[in-house]
Amino acid sequence: MAVSMTREPAIDRSLGWFSVGLGMAELLAPRAVGRMIGVGDRSTVLRMCGVREIVSGVGLLSGRAPATFAMSRVVGDVMDLALLGASLRSPDSNPSRVAATATAVAGFAALDVYASKVELQSSMAEAQQDVPVHASLTINSPPEQVYAFWRKLENLPRFMSHLESVTEGPQQRSEWTARLPGGMQLRWQSEVVEDQPGRLMSWRTVAGSEINHVGSVRFEPGPGGQGTQVHVEIYYGMPGGPAAAKAAQLLAMAPESLVTEDLRRLKQLIETGEIATTQGQPTGKRSMIGRMFSAEES
């Protein structure tokens, strides 16, 4: 959530649609375009440029690897300027129109360079927080109540099984401790980025933490007032140094299913007041493999 806010998708979209529009015009009406920009009849070259524009445009609009497609537009702009320069040698070109077109292309080139830089920066930021976790579940309780339960951060270890403790400190900061297999602990400090009571909360870890992540939880009213849809989004990053191994261990525990199980326990706590379990129930003699997985009495 916090990560996606740093993108500038509006620029991608405008450039994307511009590319598609220009590409279609070049592809379908190359002569008219040629006259307009002053290069005369260069149908084949313009059609090829059209195809290139459409590829860049669709790529940008798809939102996948935006930095790459923004960069492809920069390359296209350079090609266009070169082609415009070459066209001046041709007898049927219109020098004043070509000059105007070149100015326009140069302007777009600057915008494209800017867009591709923004995209590169944001994909680098994403690369640091490169393990995305999404989970959602519906809870039979109004959003305000689910939010309130979650917002009291001390409640979280009651349903987040790997958490040992959360302590709220001043300035929206909190201290977190998680258990890892083998008795190891993982500690981090987190700060609230956005807090809309009854609706959402987002947070990020503070520099110096043993694990690096940004996350958000949204509490959306279910359709027709049926409870709350809880949506959790977390992006984990890998810290450097000695903490890296511990963080890797946490991530190896399949964080997506951990979060889903945590949400299930939250739902059980809020709806039923307890967490369903068979731990401590009697059983007959287990097989050797069964004993390894069983927490029951036998």
Place this chain on the structure above:
Amino acid sequence: MRAVCWQGVHKVGIEEVPDARLINPRDAVIKVRKAAICGSDLHLYDGYVPGMMRGDILGHEFMGEVVETGSGVPNLSPGDRVVVPFPISCGNCFFCSQEMYSLCENSNPNARLAEKFWGHSPCGIFGYSHLLGGYAGGQAEYVRVPFADVGPMKIPDAMSDEQALFLSDILPTGYMAAENCNIQEGDTVAVWGCGPVGLFAIMSAKLLGAARVIAIDRFPERLSLAHRAGAEILNYEEMDTLETLREWTGGRGPDACIDAVGMEAHMHGVQHAYDKVKQALRLETERPGVVREAIQACRNGGTVSVPGVYGGLADKIPLGAVVNKALTIKSGQTHVQRYMKPLMGRIENGEIDPTMIITHRIGMDDVPDAYQMFRDKEDDCIKVVVNLAS
């Protein structure tokens, strides 16, 4: 305490295990007086339900006496005689609040496993595999009952243990199977399988207004009980099922068809061999002969109701017939809690005598042999009740 444990395919044994105890605030511990072996326990016995572990305590049909309650169970006190529904249901979630108790969202601690198989998880069930929670079952001296403020129902003094016992599963299951048929005045209902659920489905269909019920089986003792319950009987070893149903309904077919057999159906000829082989090779988990036949037999626009247990994937289901005949298929684990009270009323006023299906009354030591006897339908076995009250 002593308990009946699953020890592997075709292996059930009595073991000494730790006593059942309270774990959560809404738990109760029940001292079991009577338990029953269910036809669906045979699917566990035969190894066709995934997620069983050696040492699992079996049993989801039981009644007994409350010995201990958690702080969240104000409705029960020690000494209360109760019958316990097989679905474990919280009473708070979306499905429980709509009386769809067997779809409870909060009672299966292994919901993630069930979701891998089925997309979503049903409720937890006593003694019915780790896919459905891995809860210790009630073929034991004591049993822990979660959400005891929702499930167990007190038994009136005038009602015997045996009269109340089948409210835990098979009576509501047969009733829901008939209710799912949306029976109209004058309807003909065909029921495949005259085991306990089939027999209760026959009685329920009659109570719900069916003009005719046709019972299909091959065991004379079961057919004769079906006849006593008011059904016309069709022995599929002697008559062709589809042809006979067509003839008996003047060519139209039954208005509703109930599959009270499930995943281990016995059929004839090539079809049976095909499913036996595929099931043995684990290429399908069911032998769905009955559901195929029910779909084929059902009249246009009719209903196929499936109380029989299926667990996974079935082959060669005639979906074309479902579409082109505009059939409705209804199924589900039974929402037992929804039916217990009204059915207890019907037992009290004599409309249903659930004890008529009991053929064997045994002690715990005889349970392992009884599984095999029930599975092989030896000694005209229809229903085994285990007496645990000492």
